[in-house]
Amino acid sequence: MSFSAEVKAELTRIEIEKNCCMLAQLSAVLRMNGDLVIRRGNFGINFITENAALARQVLKLLKQQFKVSTEVVVTRSRRLKKNNRYQVRILPAAEVLPVVNSLRLLPGDDGRLENDLLLSPCCRRCFLRGVFMASGSVNKPEGDYHLEIITSNKNFADTILRVMKYFDLPVKLTDRKNEYIIYLKGGDYIINFLSVIGAHNALLKFENVRVVKQMRNQVNRLVNCETANLDKTVQAALRQVESINFLKSKEQYWCELTVALREAAELRLAYPDSTLSELVELNDSNISKSGLNHRLKKIERLAIELGMERK
Numbered sequence: 001m002s003f004s005a006e007v008k009a010e011l012t013r014i015e016i017e018k019n020c021c022m023l024a025q026l027s028a029v030l031r032m033n034g035d036l037v038i039r040r041g042n043f044g045i046n047f048i049t050e051n052a053a054l055a056r057q058v059l060k061l062l063k064q065q066f067k068v069s070t071e072v073v074v075t076r077s078r079r080l081k082k083n084n085r086y087q088v089r090i091l092p093a094a095e096v097l098p099v100v101n102s103l104r105l106l107p108g109d110d111g112r113l114e115n116d117l118l119l120s121p122c123c124r125r126c127f128l129r130g131v132f133m134a135s136g137s138v139n140k141p142e143g144d145y146h147l148e149i150i151t152s153n154k155n156f157a158d159t160i161l162r163v164m165k166y167f168d169l170p171v172k173l174t175d176r177k178n179e180y181i182i183y184l185k186g187g188d189y190i191i192n193f194l195s196v197i198g199a200h201n202a203l204l205k206f207e208n209v210r211v212v213k214q215m216r217n218q219v220n221r222l223v224n225c226e227t228a229n230l231d232k233t234v235q236a237a238l239r240q241v242e243s244i245n246f247l248k249s250k251e252q253y254w255c256e257l258t259v260a261l262r263e264a265a266e267l268r269l270a271y272p273d274s275t276l277s278e279l280v281e282l283n284d285s286n287i288s289k290s291g292l293n294h295r296l297k298k299i300e301r302l303a304i305e306l307g308m309e310r311k
């Protein structure tokens with residue numbers, strides 16, 4: 001099951017407590033995936049989804065809120081990889097007009113939603129939940145942090161945008177081929193959205209994966225840094241040993257070196273694999289790390305001045 005499907009499955013299991021919220025959620029779902037039909041002057045509503053649990057929920061909410069006759073039609077798709085489609089139909093009748101009105105499903109109603117149906121924060125949450133269930137998707141947390149909601153209605157897209165902004169979500173809108181895509185980026189914001197719509201299990205899962213991912217990135221960074229440092233240390237030690245051996249092979253020069261330089265050289269030769277800090281600790285005399293570094297660098301310079309060729 002995709003992460004989106006998991007989120008939606010969790011959302012359809014949430015029991016909505018208040019009537020105001022049921023209407024808000026139903027309105028969102030029907031507006032996204034529903035069509036108004038008119039037969040003999042009466043309204044009917046067709047709602048289509050591939051999500052069986054969502055179809056059941058719509059049917060249940062309709063029955064709880066309104067007295068309407070409904071029928072459910074399941075069409076099996078012949079195309080491979082296509083899921084069944086569930087159609088919930090509210091049959092055209094005079095009783096449907098109050099449904100259309102109270103759910104604000106008429107085309108001109110878009111701009112008005114926030115002034116009546118979506119006055120309370122509880123209803124705004126349920127509205128967003130409905131919108132997401134009907135036409136939203138979110139990448140699994142292992143991938144890029146991306147969540148989107150698609151609608152073909154510009155005014156409705158603007159409404160969704162405003163309601164999401166009400167919850168401080170930095171949403172953006174873009175369009176492509178008659179479709180409006182409302183999208184949200186960033187792990188923190190997606191977590192906030194999941195919290196707003198009540199997908200708490202999905203949120204926890206998202207958060208867990210994100211923490212592991214962040215930790216892995218951090219560990220990788222540290223390992224890379226350490227590898228780079230280790231490399232540098234090894235390279236430097238190799239150069240130093242090479243320079244010291246060169247000076248030793250020129251006995252005359254070796255004997256002319258100061259005691260301090262010769263001590264540093266012997267120390268390096270005795271522990272060719274040690275880091276500077278380790279050498280400082282191994283050494284009896286009170287030389288600092290930078291002091292030792294300075295002496296070893298000087299030895300390298302001398303070797304080069306005296307004609308050593310770097311390999």
Ligand SMILES: [Zn+2]
Nearest residue numbers: 020021122123
């Ligand atoms: Zn409410």
